[in-house]
Amino acid sequence: MKRLFLLLLLSLINLYPQEIDSALLLKANELAKEITIVDTHIDLPDWLYDEWFDVSVKSDYGEFDFERAIEGGLNVAYMSIYTSPNLEAQGKSKLKADSLIKLVEIMEQLWPDKFKIIKNVSEIKKLNQQEKILLALGMENGSPIEGSLDNLREFYSKGIRYITLAHYKSNHICDSANDPERKWNGLSPFGEEVVKEMNRLGIMIDVSHISDSTFYDILKLSKAPVIASHSCCRFFTPGFERNISDDMIIELAKSGGVAQIAFAGFFLREDINQKYLAGEEQIKEHLKNYNITPGTDSAWQYESQYWTENPVGSATVEDVANHIDHIVKLVGVDYVGIGSDFNGVGDHLPFGLEDVSKYPNLIYELLKRGYSENDIRKIFGENLIRVWEKVEEVSAAQK
Known part of the structure; x- marks a missing residue:
């Protein structure tokens, strides 16, 4: 605890050279250990696919390992099952996704005292007192569904609990915010069936990366609230469709959903x-x-x-807090969380949020701005847990 506190203090001195409140920083560090921190987007599996390494011990490779996660107070880490859009035309998306899921399972098998895969929200409360990192699975890009609802059901059985319907290219499910070609002007006919089946199964629908028209199609169709697993506010990056607009944030909140703020500098600041x-x-x-x-x-x-x-x-910790502030002022504290995109954005992380040990720096910044402990509990995990619970309720009502 003392060592981590000193490291955090040193990292913040560069940000706030004349105004460090050491007592508040200590409180932030203690709070990180007390609350349930849920990060909805960590791109570790693709790293392990390219080069296997020991994530059970501390390293300076990437932004995630067990020891740094424990230092930062992380409880639930959504492992991103990412497949490149280029694989869809090759018919290899599902094969890659299955391989990445297997790698997460191997993590649990090799280090059962450190990692535990969870498939239901109730497991968080049940297992949270153990000093383990709980691993949930989120699929980034719906291409591995490969036009089959049976594949979607298979992914659910393997533990996939959210799906980002597209990535940087439009696919057979919907249009992408990053792709100028708008094949469907929203959801495809098959995409509509995917949304309905995700509701029935109990898989959260992730609206990150998708086009605006796809977003509104989903909200009209979904019976359950949706999430943006790793997005920021378009207010700060005008015209950048990958981020979500104020109107989208308002509609997301009306549905009971949550926007998980990413830490990528190019999402956070216009310059x-x-x-x-x-x-x-x-x-x-x-x-x-x-x-x-x-x-x-x-x-x-x-x-x-x-x-x-x-x-x-x-960017800096302050920039991340600015996006959280914006959503809170727009719709309230119940509709925002964190989805870092660690291991997914290279060197484009904010100063002070370089890896999973640094969550207390963001807590410190929010405490400085007057956020209560209850607010911070919501932002760092409880809001996402509430949505997951609701998605399970909607699913149970259809079975």
Whole structure:
């Protein structure tokens, strides 16, 4: 505890060189251990797929491992089962998703004293007193469903408890916010069946990455509240459809849903966003000119090198808190949470939120702004748990 407190103090000194409240920071660190922290988006499985490494011990590789998670007070970590949109045309999406799920199962098998996969919200309260990281599964990109509701049911049986319906390209389910081609103008006919079956099964519908028209189609159709597992507020990045607009936040709240704020700098600030988007265009042009397929190792290596040579600047803990503030002022404290996108955004994380040990820094910032302990309990986990419970209730009523 003392060691972590000193590390957090050092990290915050750079942010607030003349105004550190050590007593408040200590309170933030203690509160992180008391509350239930749920992070709805951590991209660890794809890392393990590319290169297996020991996540049961502390390392400086990526942003997640058991020891750092315990230091930060993390209780429930949603492992992202991410498949590249490029796999859909190859018919390999489900194969990749199944492989990633298996890797999470291997984590539990290798380190049963440290990790436990959960499939029901009641398991959080039952298992939370143990010093384990509870692993839930969220599928990022619905392509692995591959046009079959039987596949969707299979993924439910394997533990998938939310699905981001698309990623950076439109797919057979719906349109993507990142894709200028709008094939369906929202949900496809099959996508409508997917939404209904997700309601029946008890899988949360994730509206991150999807187009605005898809978002409104889902809200009209879904009987259960929805989540944005890792998104930010478009108010701060005007015209950036990947983030959710004020009207969408209002409608999300009306449905009882929750927006989980991501930590990516290019989601958080307009200046960083503009530099990032310009860089993305240059990267696409390079890949096209050199005939490099996006999503491949070669593409990722070039992209990593590009950002190292062309940094776009770093956001801060304050920027994340600004997005939380915006939602709270717009619709109240019951409709916002956190979905970091750790291991998913490279070097684009905010200063002070570099990995899973740093959640207390965000708690500190919120305490500084006058948030109560009860508010923080809601933001860091209880709001998401409430939605998960409601989704299970809607499912139970249909069975």
